[in-house]
Amino acid sequence: MTMEAPDGQVNLTPGLYLVATPIGNLRDVTLRALDVLRAAALVACEDTRITRRLLDRYVIATPMKRYDDHSSDDDRQRLIDRIKAGEAVALASDAGTPMVSDPGFKLVRAAIAQGVEVVPIPGPSSVLAALCLAGLPTDRFSFGGFLPEKQVARQNALNEALRLPGTVVVFESARRLPASLADLAAIAPDRPVVVARELTKHFEEAVRGTAAELAARYHKDGPPRGEVVLVIGPPDEADPDAADMDAALRAALRDLSVKEAASAVAFMLKLPRRQVYARAVVLSKGPEGE
Template sequence: MPFPSPSANKDEGPALYVVSTPIGNLEDITLRALRILKEVSLIAAEDTRHTRKLLSAFDISTRMMALHEHNEQERSARVIEKILGGESIALVTDAGTPCISDPGYRLVSAASEAGVRVVPVPGASALLAGLAAAGLPTDAFHYQGFLPKKQGKRFEILKGLASLPHTFVLYESPSRVERLLGELESVMGDRPAVLARELTKRHEEFLRGPLSAIARELSGRPVVKGECTLMVGWAQATEVESVCDLDEEVRRALAESSDSPSRLAKSLAKRLGLPKGEVYEAVVRLSDASGN
């Protein structure tokens, strides 16, 4: 069956258009996205300064308003009012697809409840770009995005991810990705993984191998640049029986060492012959209890 002509697919009527924008390479923007950004009366942008660069590259002069995580709830009502009054508005974030680890879901939810037509305009996504080139199983996968910063909450999430029988995906900043790799290895062992960096940009890179090998590669670099998408494969954990008083060993190690929880758990697990995840759980629990 032949594709319909572009005019047959033309969007009509007032709506909220959720528009994906490039994550690096400007050529990844779609023809439909360009048309929508030109035709709407207003673009709600996460950062208007950033979006202005994109619009200027394609000679688009549509006016903008800022809509980000700090004002989304307040400005959603204004956006919905305009659409109900007959306007069409596009929602964009700094890069990629709105609502995927980016602002937008509050607006989309409120618009849906108000009876506003919500139209996705799909395009670039670091999640899908990374998975497509990773070479890890994707018949099923779990997207986690950014982990919380608090150690206890991070551990609880990582512990849950360790039990998943399929690939999972995390986002991380370049300054914290080495720490994340260490935490993952401590909790779930040396899993197969792929780290995608600078996706679609000139210095795009995929690092493949066990978590420990990727960590060693990064540790040898003076600096790591570019947002990181980390995909971790599944490997069945082996049960190892504890033959010591783990809590006592951990308390002693905490008193004697200033190492990070992940580094301390790794060395203890190796010395005691215990699963890294079990030791890491005890380190975090007892560290929190002691106020360290």
């Protein structure tokens, strides 16, 4: 918890403070986040070089310690021990909100298990920023994290995401974006998609279109530069039930080749053959393919 002293200084009670940091524009940091970063005994962060730019910008001299995916149980325990000894420790990701696709999860779980107070300091989030500018429904949405690197796993993840009733937000590297859009277009060519790039930065861009249109665009132009967030619109109410397609494909694959099964099910359910074939390839690999 934060308490303001008569002299305007902020005093922090012992705890782990999850501080959201800018995703691009350093002016997006909140006043409360700056208070916590100044008053904490230590800032644990993914990359001290990146966090140093933020601290220097606001003349904050709090010591930093690297905490990332390679940190050990001992590293986590040392941070928790400092909190138990009466200190406030701030956890900051390279960009955005801690716990959203960053290494904070294990630390927060360990802190909770040991009775340490965990305090969220909300602020910038690329997930919400992309969702807001996409112009797609926001009454229900899901976050899918990073898409898998390997094609079969990625196709399976996209198939699962496309079954969800609301808008879906996923992270993807710029380098793999053309391949992911091609996979998406093969499954649901008419689904509305937004490629949100370089959010809050000078070259911020939102490219809108159907999955097929954007797949064609990035196949021609190649990968864009910068950080990418992919926003996929919800299925149309008239879209067929994906479970029905899977059931039909599994039945057909018992006796037919992938190509034959896809053709038969596409004809039976009146679906685009490319969409059915992409799913048939995944199902044909068995449980490990899913």
